[in-house]
Amino acid sequence: MAETRLRPAPPQGRDALVAAYKRLLQEYIDRRPSGLRLKIAKAIGKHRSFVSQITNPAYPIPVPARHLESIFRICHLAPEEKQAFMEAYEAAHPRHPLVERRAPRRGREKRTIEIELPMVEDAELERELEELLRQVARQIEKIVRRL
DSSP, X not given: OOOOOOXXXXXXXXXXHHHHHHHHHHHHHHTSOTTHHHXXXXXXXXXXXXXXXXXXXXXXOOOOGGGHHHHHXXXXXXXXXXXHHHHHHHHHOTTSOOGGGSOOOXXXXXXXXXXXXXXXXXXXXXXXXXXXXXXXXXXXXXXHHHO
């Protein structure tokens, strides 16, 4: 019987590694309700076509690290999905600073969230609703500052 020699697998090219994590992301997005790509586009301030390119393994364009946290938040990834994605992402970008390695936010930094409300014909009522949301945000800020 001839001896079989095992050779290490050749290292995958960067494009193949990028495609691997994009396949995971595409799978995660496809399992969720429609309209997710548009929500991601709005959250990261890009056009929907950009999101289609960064989530399609056929395109070699990598997912920018600065958008990962927004994508994870919007997609509501399970911990094991996020871990699998991050392992694949790190394999493709071993020297890139990742979201988890960011310095913690300073107390004065803020973030913006978008809340969808029904359209209101009454301008005064609309102003009241917006002011109510601002008050809630100020109360949240007071609580966070005490932590």
